Amino acid sequence: MTSSAIREILKITQRPEVISFAGGLPAPELFPLAEIREATEKVYADHGPAALQYSTTEGHLPLRTWIADRGGLAPDQVQITSGSQQGLDLLGRVLIDPGDVMLVESPTYLGALQAFAPYRPRFVEVITDDDGVVPEALEDQLRTTPAKLIYLVPTFQNPTGRTLSVERRRQLLEITKRHGVTILEDGPYNELRFRGERVPTLFELALADGTPVDDLNVIMLGTFSKVLAPGLRDAWVQGPRPVIDKLVMAKQAADLHSPTLNQLIVTELLDDVLPRQIKIISAEYGKRAAVMINSIAENFPPGVACTDPDGGMFCWVQLPTDAGIDTEPMLAAAVDRNVAYVPGRPFFASGIGHNTMRLSYVTSTEQEIRAGIEALGAVIEDQLVGRAQLR
Amino acid sequence: MTSSAIREILKITQRPEVISFAGGLPAPELFPLAEIREATEKVYADHGPAALQYSTTEGHLPLRTWIADRGGLAPDQVQITSGSQQGLDLLGRVLIDPGDVMLVESPTYLGALQAFAPYRPRFVEVITDDDGVVPEALEDQLRTTPAKLIYLVPTFQNPTGRTLSVERRRQLLEITKRHGVTILEDGPYNELRFRGERVPTLFELALADGTPVDDLNVIMLGTFSKVLAPGLRDAWVQGPRPVIDKLVMAKQAADLHSPTLNQLIVTELLDDVLPRQIKIISAEYGKRAAVMINSIAENFPPGVACTDPDGGMFCWVQLPTDAGIDTEPMLAAAVDRNVAYVPGRPFFASGIGHNTMRLSYVTSTEQEIRAGIEALGAVIEDQLVGRAQLR
The missing domain is CATH 3.40.640.10 (Type I PLP-dependent aspartate aminotransferase-like (Major domain))
Incomplete structure (x- = not known):
């Protein structure tokens, strides 16, 4: 899958019904x-x-x-x-x-x-x-x-x-x-x-x-x-x-x-706005991160690992390496369920990482995060079942 | 003379008493x-x-x-x-x-x-x-x-x-x-x-x-x-x-x-501001160009050529090639008389053009243009006389 193919799929995520964890965009409602x-x-x-x-x-x-x-x-x-x-x-x-x-x-x-x-x-x-x-x-x-x-x-x-x-x-x-x-x-x-x-x-x-x-x-x-x-x-x-x-x-x-x-x-x-913004943004991102991490624990199948960041905008999901799932073709299935992420492979200079994905927790509401992670959990579950049946 | 040496001299031209024809800056008083x-x-x-x-x-x-x-x-x-x-x-x-x-x-x-x-x-x-x-x-x-x-x-x-x-x-x-x-x-x-x-x-x-x-x-x-x-x-x-x-x-x-x-x-x-600005700026630059071209005709020694543009921001001066004047060292003499220009050589890929200079007519008032060109004429005159005496 080429990076332009990924870009094409991600364009679909601009549809309002899609909950996108793909972007790296700061939350616009928090801009001063x-x-x-x-x-x-x-x-x-x-x-x-x-x-x-x-x-x-x-x-x-x-x-x-x-x-x-x-x-x-x-x-x-x-x-x-x-x-x-x-x-x-x-x-x-x-x-x-x-x-x-x-x-x-x-x-x-x-x-x-x-x-x-x-x-x-x-x-x-x-x-x-x-x-x-x-x-x-x-x-x-x-x-x-x-x-x-x-x-x-x-x-x-x-x-x-x-x-x-x-x-x-x-x-x-x-x-x-x-x-x-x-x-x-x-x-x-x-x-x-x-x-x-x-x-x-x-x-x-x-x-x-x-x-x-x-x-x-x-x-x-x-x-x-x-x-x-x-x-x-x-x-x-x-x-x-x-x-x-x-x-x-x-x-x-x-x-x-x-x-x-x-x-x-x-x-x-x-002098004034910047320190205030840093507090506002950090606190809000912290809340959203907690919702995502908790939802992942509740909804993702066993064997799926996720980082638990102390700050910033992203967490990182690793599917079981032996399950044979590739997050690039899986993206189409996710978008069908109105949820999106960035496949992890382009983040590796060596081209590995087919079983990884990046999720941003900052541009969705807590409700959207819960719904999106539930949907994504179901997508991963489907893939695991599908793969297991192939064996 | 290196381009950084020229840059150093041009920094001096930011002194308010210096009339600078060196910059390529549009006239700020005409900004909308x-x-x-x-x-x-x-x-x-x-x-x-x-x-x-x-x-x-x-x-x-x-x-x-x-x-x-x-x-x-x-x-x-x-x-x-x-x-x-x-x-x-x-x-x-x-x-x-x-x-x-x-x-x-x-x-x-x-x-x-x-x-x-x-x-x-x-x-x-x-x-x-x-x-x-x-x-x-x-x-x-x-x-x-x-x-x-x-x-x-x-x-x-x-x-x-x-x-x-x-x-x-x-x-x-x-x-x-x-x-x-x-x-x-x-x-x-x-x-x-x-x-x-x-x-x-x-x-x-x-x-x-x-x-x-x-x-x-x-x-x-x-x-x-x-x-x-x-x-x-x-x-x-x-x-x-x-x-x-x-x-x-x-x-x-x-x-x-x-x-x-x-x-x-x-x-x-x-739709509105741009076409109006184009008229305002062109008309004003035309006036300033005319003052500069006329002042050059009155003040520069015979044998010095200058272009006569129909638009834009610059005119181009060529000193007699046989006079042996280099406009790069001459810049220091000009700045001593509170007038500045850009030496022409850096505009040639081949490194020729020691006898040339670029003048901008857009960031000075008509009065400044007259005074600056008069001073620059005297600088060139001095150089020609100096060179002639050396022979």
């Missing part, structure tokens, strides 16, 4: 619409035509300064991008030479694979478990396969919802430093924790021992898409100046600069 | 600020959170439909981009393989050279005169140097302000078709005519003989940056479906989609 309207009016009133004029490639200085201050950086260690997707693309452009080994989690964020692929790295999957990348396995792999880069979503990962433990973060930093591997830490969901204690980012941990930012082997991507609104396309990359300098040149060639208006709007929202 | 504010409010009121949600990679359908209708196309022959710069980048991505010959005007738009360079084409300059590319020269060149692409700004060119004549447009279409060359027609200034009759685009001429859009050898880039406001970053590429389909994939990897809000705002402005 009134506050963004007000901020927009203020931007026009305060900045006048400058809000609509060309601006610098690096990005709006007050916005970069806020990001920098929060992370113990200087503003010229921050590059504003049009969504984190552009950050991934530009990092691929300046860091990857064809054939470079790039380590990725198994599974990893499929949009990152798409962003990096044009620069033709050799993707190598790193073994993971419920706590994320397994450090011992990484160490073993690096001994035989020297790598230039490792791409990680360590917190509330897309697609699994898993979080790399603090202990493992320290180990990963130590191992990658020793082997000369640069970490690309993608953190779009970092703030969306609804359970447990905050875990420091790899970037924060790397800075904590006093290493200057310019000497770090960690580059971090952050975004306002999941905590304010994705349609503004405001995100950033933070890291050592030599990397940021190259990103500035790449960004200038790619699209000159991100829209002026959008950066000014986000800047207005940083 | 009130109308854009009103349109923004309407977008929030009509679309609610959808104005801030993820949207499709192809771009907002009503916007693509409007562009398509105007050009006799279908909406799926239009891809929305974040500025024309992104259109150039994405076209480079999907059309250029390393070593492909890409023909460019001599001089050409330097941002296009920057956009295409990462894809490593072999740039070959085409001979031009006051009417643009010389067809006979192009024919000769193609006989010995088969090319894949030709990049053209045929109307009110950046940097020269020149317009390719209708007769030559027809000849170019015929020649490129015969030699299997695809034309990338960049038209950011097309609507900004202040003198003479409208000239059809290459794209329009190619369609006129009944060729289906999907069979054209012309791809066109258009933008709202110069006719509404550049800070919104709304532009497009139109052309055959096979190319647009590839652009959609490339855009998805590069930044998922252009900001939803910005596309909705521009869509609101298409």
